[in-house]
Amino acid sequence: MPSSKKPAVGRAAKNFDPSYSKGGPKGAPKGGSKSPGHRGYRADEGAPKKQRWNADERAARSGERSSSDRPAYGDRPAYGNRTERPATGQRSERPAYSDRAPRTDRPAYNQDRNNDRPSYNSDRPARGGDRPSYGDRAPRTDRPAYNNDRPSYNSDRPARGGDRPSYGDRAPRTDRPSYNNDRPARGGDRPSYGDRAPRTDRPSYSNDRPSYNNDRPARTERPSYGDRAPRTDRPAYNNDRPARTERPSYGDRAPRTDRPAYNNDRPARTERPSYGDRPARTDRPSYNNDRPARGERPAYSNDRAARNDRSNDGGHSSNFYPDRDSKPKFAAGDDVVLERLEAIATTAEDVVGVTFGDLGLGGNIVRELALLGAPSPFPIQAATIPDVLAGRDVLGRGKTGSGKTIAFAAPMIEKLMENNGAKDRKMARKPRALILAPTRELALQIDRTVQPIARSVGLFTTQIYGGVPQYRQVSALQRGVDIIIGTAGRIEDLVEQGRLDLSEVVITVLDEADYMCDLGFLEPVQRILRLTKKGGQRLLFSATLDKGVASLVKEFLTNPAVHEVAGEDQASSTIDHKVLLIEHRDKASIIGQLVDRQGKTLIFSRTRAYAEQLADQLEDAGVKATSLHGDLNQARRTRNLQMLTSGRVNVLVATDVAARGIHVDDIDLVIQADMPDEYKTYLHRAGRTGRAGKSGTVVTLIPKQRRRRMEDLLDRAEIESSFTTATPGDASISALANL
């Protein structure tokens, strides 16, 4: 805090000036003592009042305040012992509370109080007889933590649950007067705590680190780009990034701005003089794989056919490398329907009259499921639960919104409980189950289902995902957790730090398992699975489960039971599909017309930037809208999604981060502002509506040129859809909106 001295000096001066006795001018730093005679006033105000943290201390505390670096209230010395505290100096001049003369001996007290701090009186009992001395006061053990993060706190603090069955049973919080209001005295009295400005004055993450703040050291601590250590020292980060040092310096380089998109808008090669000198591109991990060095490569225009002919590409005819040149990148051709897995089909009729109890779940779990709104099993649940309970590896395919989470969560918990669960609730026990999800939002959502079921039998869960400080996750692990729900990155990170041990994980679930086998996810997932107990049980679930998971199945599963639900195809679905053929320039206005309605609308965009832009445009047009994509920090991601869930906005514009698994009640319209790349994405995006048998509409906006590609995609998805040409203002658009 560079300014720490200045305000202190200013404040000292003001404190000697009676004209400041009313609290000083607006914006003046708040202090504990404003004027002579004021309770807590210190005459020796010359020194800087507040001992600000220096950078090291701050780093040591790293934004976390909790039981490790600060004792819980219960562990703190009683108030009577306060003088034993290492005080800031002034402290020792005062008698301990218990020794102190009764307050009524201080005639000046009331007077000043009334003058300077009128509100002081109101919340506070008279100091005299009705209040026990501090020394007698019961220890604060009933007040668990000082933490701001209260609401979500519990999820990471399993230890609590043992003595406190549920929040519902908890003594009402009203016995804890709200923290600030009733404790004014603290401010003036206590040199150390008292001087502390409201928590906001602490360098919160956002202050120091404006945009990526959460996860990143301040830029200034980093060497300039020129001096920067080669990027290769950051192996994991490398994937998508060329090694900077091996490229010509930015100054010499032709400006990249003329190359907006990698393939499409590229100027002719000859315009870029530096390429010849440039090191071969093989140093660039992400691009190089399927690409020869530039020099060896024929010009784009003349040789497309030759490159398309894969028969003459030497030994590279395997499809290990994505076949990009034979068709446009990300195009339909990449999007193949893999062979379906042979599955045992369960029909809805098979399930009639079956209860969760019949399937083998225990009473507590069955009751908790009923509370969660699942009184009896859905078909996919009835299909998979018995096999999971039997200890088999299971592959489960159930369409979007069909209840897959409970299908794996409930039997998983039952099994954990059977195997010495609740009785052996020792600290620092290792987690025994792991649920992996592709996105943080999905991990959170799964936890919202899993946690209450687990609690009902005395097991604990924690979320392990990135974008948030790891402290709470780590301390939850230290207290002991049975089930981990998280995303791959942070899980691996904590494992590398030695704070997470997966060796006792006997049940692993991959939600959205086919997606977890996609390029970029597969390897981390494999590494994580290899850390789990050998021969442990593995459950793979997805609405679009196919042979894409074969590599995982081969390495990690033994003789899996494959389940799906018969008759669950898109034809029988409750979702209506429409394609609008539009002019590109009309896109925003047509979307504006579509969202002019009551229900909740989820809009998918291909890029983060467009999601952001579209949300802004809608806001400008008077529609309450927000966005969800990976450029937002996790707090905003969570908040923005919550805004749709709670109905504070009716429109959410999202990238495919929201395509899979996310459940928001009553989304009745999904708009695809950009068509998806593959049919699975279409199915998952569409599946955000029409959940649990409700109806919904999916409208996809495409330019006319894309019609053919869209038809192919819908074929693969086995979806029937109408195609309609639309221009802004068409009544047909409003009709769609109100379907």
Next chain:
DNA sequence: AAAAAAC
């Protein structure tokens, strides 16, 4: 192109 890590 998007997603997934960073005390």
